[in-house]
Amino acid sequence: MDKNKDHVLQRLFDTVISRKDASPELSHSARLMSRGRHKIAQKFGEEAVECVIEAIDGNKEALISESADVLYHLIVMWVDAGIEPENIWAELARREGTSGIEEKASRSQ
Numbered sequence: 001m002d003k004n005k006d007h008v009l010q011r012l013f014d015t016v017i018s019r020k021d022a023s024p025e026l027s028h029s030a031r032l033m034s035r036g037r038h039k040i041a042q043k044f045g046e047e048a049v050e051c052v053i054e055a056i057d058g059n060k061e062a063l064i065s066e067s068a069d070v071l072y073h074l075i076v077m078w079v080d081a082g083i084e085p086e087n088i089w090a091e092l093a094r095r096e097g098t099s100g101i102e103e104k105a106s107r108s109q
């Protein structure tokens with residue numbers, strides 16, 4: 001069994017991808033995707049800004065809720081762009097063990 005399937009983000013991705021051909025009347029994901037890439041990106045940006053506001057204000061519960069909104073809208077953006085969660089996990093795995101300080105220094109050389 002693919003253990004990634006147990007992950008809530010993978011299940012959410014599978015649900016959103018299954019909504020690509022769903023009715024915009026019945027599915028929020030289908031409605032958002034039917035409105036196009038600019039709208040999807042705009043919604044992601046709005047949710048990210050709401051996260052920033054709650055983080056700065058120190059509202060832990062609100063930050064948890066806004067973080068879930070950000071992840072949902074990020075997943076809609078991946079589906080629209082043809083990106084799979086595995087692509088992101090692979091990039092994160094590639095970075096494992098490389099300090100961000102070292103990586104930044106190597107870019108400026």
Ligand SMILES: N=c1c2ncn([C@@H]3O[C@H](COP(=O)(O)OP(=O)(O)OP(=O)(O)O)[C@@H](O)[C@H]3O)c2ncn1[C@@H]1O[C@H](COP(=O)(O)O)[C@@H](O)[C@H]1O
Binds near residue numbers: 072
């Ligand atoms: N995680 C979420 C999720 N998070 C937030 N939202 C919706 O995102 C919407 C955000 O509302 P807004 O008013 O900000 O956005 P909007 O309706 O696009 O409005 P405008 O910006 O156009 O004014 C709300 O309707 C929320 O319910 C979500 N909708 C769906 N999911 C997941 O996606 C699954 C599939 O949902 P459907 O596609 O609706 O079947 C669900 O079972 C959930 O697991």
